[in-house]
Amino acid sequence: MAEERLQKILARAGLGSRRKCEDLIAAGRVTVNGVTVTEPGCRADMDTDAVCVDGAPVRREARMYLMLNKPAGCLTTAGGDPEGRGTVMQFVAHIPGRVFPVGRLDYDTEGLLLFTNDGEFAQKVIHPSHETIKTYEAVVRGRPSPQAMDMLRRGVMLDDGPTRPAAARITGERTVSAPVKQRGGPVEELVRGAVVELRVHEGRKRMVKRMLRKVGHPVLFLRRTAIGKLHIGNLPLGETQILGESERALIFENPE
Structure with a gap:
């Protein structure tokens, strides 16, 4: 696995946003191969380097892919809302690890919303060049x-x-x-x-x-x-469904 910025590794492991992970690094709570690192620009390779936070090893997070049948009346955001409105994150609180919404649906729009912790997958779904x-x-x-x-x-x-x-x-x-x-x-x-x-x-x-x-x-x-060809089907409003490899492949197929 190629080297990546330390804050990206920590965020993907579910330790918080990249900004929060930068704060962990700056506070001297992160070590790489036993050496304390305080610069966010430091890079590491999870295949060969031992990354720890407060002495606990950071594990590579398993990739997660799921879809939500989003109800109307909630914001598509990975954070909170200053006005106190509900967000889509309340529907994935039971998911182990950290996931984020792929793209967005308006506050009053229902339907299929993807979640993942795989940044490359998310980029492929939303980038115009892939014409999803x-x-x-x-x-x-x-x-x-x-x-x-x-x-x-x-x-x-x-x-x-x-x-x-x-x-x-x-x-x-x-x-x-x-x-x-x-x-x-x-x-x-x-x-x-x-x-x-x-x-x-x-x-x-x-x-x-x-x-x-x-x-x-x-x-x-x-x-x-x-x-693509991934349909919301009969998934109830507010419910999630884990997506396997074959279901994820449907996302990038053109519907007939």
């Missing part, structure tokens, strides 16, 4: 016309540039609870809208919502149903 396809199911106001659907398929111009062509189709209708503006403020009402399935390559902030609003059909409800 994400499938979303949106309930929108009204029913998009054939012209609106063609706009989605060709790509639409957003504030941060044009979107790439997307696979788009209407799969039915659904009634959902959505905020409706009233004189005294917004209230929740049942609204019936079309169900639009979108498959996109990009991961820009709130992109799916912005695309559908651009063609005149604001989103009432949104969930991510698949990444």
Whole structure:
């Protein structure tokens, strides 16, 4: 195994964020081959070097891969929220070791969210060069016309540039609870809208919502149903599932 920065090794072993691990090093609590190290720039090889914190050997953490069916009403962040809102980390608290979310889903969006402690895997999933396809199911106001659907398929111009062509189709209708503006403020009402399935390559902030609003059909409800060929299936909201090698491979396959 190649040499890596010490704080990266410690963070991957579940000893905290890289910043916290830098503090451990600066405090003189870390040794490499019996020698105390205080410089975060120090490098080590877990195959050949003995790394210890407070005298206890640091073990190489087993790689973890899992998916969560994220509920609406929680933030996608590996840290806390200054406003005290719930985060996705509450759903992986039972997982041994440290994992982090791969990419993000909006606060009010449901669906498939990956977690791992494998940085290279996470980068492969989210980096645009790998063109990982994400499938979303949106309930929108009204029913998009054939012209609106063609706009989605060709790509639409957003504030941060044009979107790439997307696979788009209407799969039915659904009634959902959505905020409706009233004189005294917004209230929740049942609204019936079309169900639009979108498959996109990009991961820009709130992109799916912005695309559908651009063609005149604001989103009432949104969930991510698949990444590549890995589908959320019948996994209950708030539940996690460990992913084996064959399931992880599905992430990088194009859905039919």
